[in-house]
Amino acid sequence: MKDTTVLARCNLYAVLGAIPHLLYLDPDAAALVRGKNIRVGFSVKNGPKATLIFKDGEAEMVKGIEKCSIKLWFPSAEKFNSMIDGKGSPIPVSGFQHIGFLLGAFTKLTDSLSAYLRPEPEKLQDPAFFERSTTLMLYVIGRAIVQIGNHDRVGMFSASHITDGKIKLGIGDTLAVAIHCKDHHLVFNAFPNDCGVTSQMVFDSLQTARDLFDGNINAIAAVGMGQVRVSGMISQVDNVNRILDRVAIYLA
Amino acid sequence: MHKINTYEKSREAFARAVRVIPSGIYGHQGPAEGCYIPVEAFPLYSSKADGTYLWDLDGNRFIDYMCAYGPNILGYHDPDVDAAAARQRAISDCTTLPNTVMIDFADLLVDTVASADWAFFAKNGGDTTTLAIMTARAYTHRKKIVFFKGYYHGVAPWTQKIDYAGVIEEDVMHNLYCEWNNFEQLAELFDTYKGEIAAVIAQPYMHGNFMDNHLPADGFWKKVRGLCTANDTVLIVDDVRAGFRLDLAGSDHYFGFEADLICFCKALANGYNVSALCGKDFLKNTVSSMSYTGSYWMSAVPFAAGIACIEKMRKLELPRLLMEKGTKLADGLRSAASKYGFDLRVTGAPSLFYLRIADDPSLRLHQEWIAECVLRGVFFTNHHNHFINAALTDADIAETVEVADEAFGVIRERHPR
Structure with missing residues (x-):
């Protein structure tokens, strides 16, 4: 059911890809890398490659591993996925002088990310933590949808039924991500505006979004209750939802 | 002006349903698969039906163009x-x-x-x-x-x-x-x-x-x-x-x-x-x-x-009769759309016609119009073909076209040319 290379793509581009959002949302996380100017490259043999660029307390992820300060190499997608699961350590193949960053600030950062994405139930009682955690989940899910829709065999089947357009996934009036579809290829947009939106699925609150992400309420029932609103080209939302079902398989 | 329906009892029933029935109303007759957009514009449960009409729990009467998604061909309670x-x-x-x-x-x-x-x-x-x-x-x-x-x-x-x-x-x-x-x-x-x-x-x-x-x-x-x-x-x-x-x-x-x-x-x-x-x-x-x-x-x-x-x-000779009724309705709907500058496409056989406002590729304009029709007592649905039944009269068709006209007017006011 799961393709390990697709899982590696999800882990790299969606999970680690959420680190820039983490720094934006959590001042404590941002403080860990303040003043650091470093590029961490991830290279998975026969799999994805990307670089996290840390600069001035912010970060961005770019594809490829050119010009990285420290390069982490993984002999297989399985090894990379194990590392994300906390069952293995990365092997630096260059930039050994930055090992301190890797073992210090970077490890604390990924621990913080894990705390938000796999939270202890009691931590969710803190409204600020709850909001950050749910917001980060939206970013991770949005990015994972793109990876699965573009690379997973079943996900690609779903994407093959998505017409060109911009599908907005939102929480309330203020938070949204978008999936752009062109010729059945999906691209993630973390900061969409409403221009050109062809369909949307909007959760009425962080709580509804959280309950759906955690599988505590049913999306179909939530639509009936008005907690989830869909409109526009419904077949787009329908097929994105089918990919969303596979996100749960990959990242649960 | 037609009265605007409200659906408090339907909402209460649905809240009761989701506790004991998966998704409340599963399948094509449910608000999600049925594309009830927005859900507040649609009734969710019926209280009775007769001929071409359906009544919801709140007592609102609808000219029903879904015909139970097809079975009602002669009229409810023939x-x-x-x-x-x-x-x-x-x-x-x-x-x-x-x-x-x-x-x-x-x-x-x-x-x-x-x-x-x-x-x-x-x-x-x-x-x-x-x-x-x-x-x-x-x-x-x-x-x-x-x-x-x-x-x-x-x-x-x-x-x-x-x-x-x-x-x-x-x-x-x-x-x-x-x-x-x-x-x-x-x-x-x-x-x-x-x-x-x-x-x-x-x-x-x-x-x-x-x-x-x-x-x-x-x-x-x-x-x-x-x-x-x-x-x-x-x-x-x-x-x-x-x-x-x-x-x-x-x-x-x-x-x-x-x-x-x-x-x-x-x-x-x-x-x-x-x-x-x-x-x-x-x-x-x-x-x-x-x-x-x-x-x-x-x-x-x-x-x-x-x-x-x-x-x-x-x-x-029912198919001929239904085709005639469907054609009359389609002509009326197209004409009402045209009056407000909308391009309403009516496709398929007239006896099971499909509707789409072609002016907006995202279909949200179409969804708004359908919602306004339902709120005024004409049960259309967004993205499924409709059905004609034998009990539908010329007066029903005329009322439908009036409602459609009013709904197009509302949409045009909301989205000026």
């Missing part, structure tokens, strides 16, 4: 059908031995449906499409089935797709897909899978959801029929949705060809629960050899209702 059902209920219904009314119904279907040499009864459309596929595979000893993209043939795993919940790869690994009206693509599939294709299954024309409906291109069915015959492939027409609204002799007859197997349900008994697979003589022995049955499949009341329904449809 007196002749209900009387026949009541007479049979007084005699027997679900019993150890079937009643001979079953034979009478089969005789009538064979006499009515041009391609039918026999009839096999079940309950839902999906029972018959599944039996049709099994029959084709049993007869041909082949595995592959060709579908036309945009199809709907029920909810059994073989009818779904690999990305649907609960469907495994093995359920759909022998499904082949082809574009509607693309004979060359179909012929290529037959070349690629020579001697492997058990059946082609298709609705008589493309009345898929979320898209304008498309009638068959000139000569398309004749060529498909020829290709199937030349390759010993069974041609299955799924007439569950369109059956009896185009032609009482079957929609294959309407389009000038003969299916090997044809599936009926919906309008077969004006809402009484029965479906039928009809077929050519050469497949009768194959069907006889199959293990296929259900607890209520030989209940007599729906057979009696079906007989009364078909007899009345014949008497009324």
